[in-house]
Amino acid sequence: MKDIPDDLRADPGAAPRDFPATRQAGLDRLAAFVPRAGRDYAAKRNHDLPGHPHVSVLSPWLRHRAVTEAEVCAAVLERYAPSSAEKFIQEVCWRTYFKGWLERRPSIWLQYQAELKQARNRLATEAGLRRAFEDACHGRTGIAPFDAWAREVVETGYMHNHARMWFASVWMHTLELPWVLGADFFLRHLLDGDPASNTLSWRWVGGRHTIGKTYRARASNIAKFTGGRYDPEDLGRRLGGEPVPPDVPAHGAPVDVPDDVAWDRTLRTGLLLHEDDLHPAYLRNRGLQPVAGAVLIAPDARSPFAVSRAVVEFTTALAEDAAARWSETYPMRGPTGDVDAIAAWVAENALEQVVAPYAPVGYLRDRLDAVERAIDVPLMRPLRDWDAAAWPWTTAGFFKLKSKIPRILETIGSDT
16 A cells, blocks of 8 residues: 555545446447537536536546547537537547647656655645645535535546536635645546646646636636535635736747657567557557557556545456457457566567557556566557647647647547
8 A cells, every 4th residue: 555644545435336447338428428419518518417417427438548539529420510519529629638738748747746746745744734635635624515526526536527627726726735736636536537637627727737827716606507506605705815826937848749650560569558548449440460469557656645446446447348358359468557567478479569559648658668668579659640630739728729620520530
């Protein structure tokens, strides 16, 4: 068990029943949502209501690409014109935008990890911070919606996107807790916890993404979009005044988009799936014919603290489902986070090269890099056409990418 006090250990519960850890469950959820992906979604997507009836709740599968962005958009566009489903398709592309933005600014991920280490050290030496942090994690702040959301994410592994913004605002601007501890709290408990979307969303609320522009949770806004469950007057007193934008340096120039690569079709090849991409049909479409496969996972690497058992079990089971599906055509090694085990798999199968879906910046990428150092054959990482079409436009705000969405959608055929 990682070094963390007993009262801050992650919830020991199993993966919630609302999120079966299979690709088919994700496809079923998509099919059920498609009829609501047009006007209903555009009008009601910001409402955080019990059961989350107005959003897709697809993110646990999308985050691991057990169901892909291209598949989701293809299903929606079979029923709606692009203009009718514009709001939903934009939300799907926000995920792509954040991944590309962080991929092109890898120092932001390193900076987050360094700040988290500093905040963790503060917890060990500042009793007041420690108590406030514990109260926030356990939903004991007295701010009714915040406390409900804290319990929801621990108990279910999910939180509505609008609620995530409110929660982050209260964490930073009202409770004045370090933003990295909040981002880490989400990564430890959200089934869809993603290095890019999570880190950059917290930075955006705190005025670090669009520098100097903070997001403030408003009592009236929370009351309106939660169906009147919370008293706006009481909330207004508890939420306090305006946040002070942080003093942060300007972002550095973005690095280049990674090049796509091709594998040598004459070599004995293994396919290494991983938790960032569990349905890489695009590789099969490009003619990949591996002799063996394996699945790499790294849910334990999400945090220096203990990660929720629900997150670990969901990620592992989703990877096992992928291994079972791909084993229909060649032998698959079940999911592992052990780099040496992957190296042994390479040797046992006499592989001459390994092909893995491209993994963007984050903790899984760090584990994949360790695999590359541990094996003595090339590790090829082809880029999806979807990402290749989108990431060149992640140099500034989302609206630059937004104008290119029609071009991104043209890649659907090759990415499904």
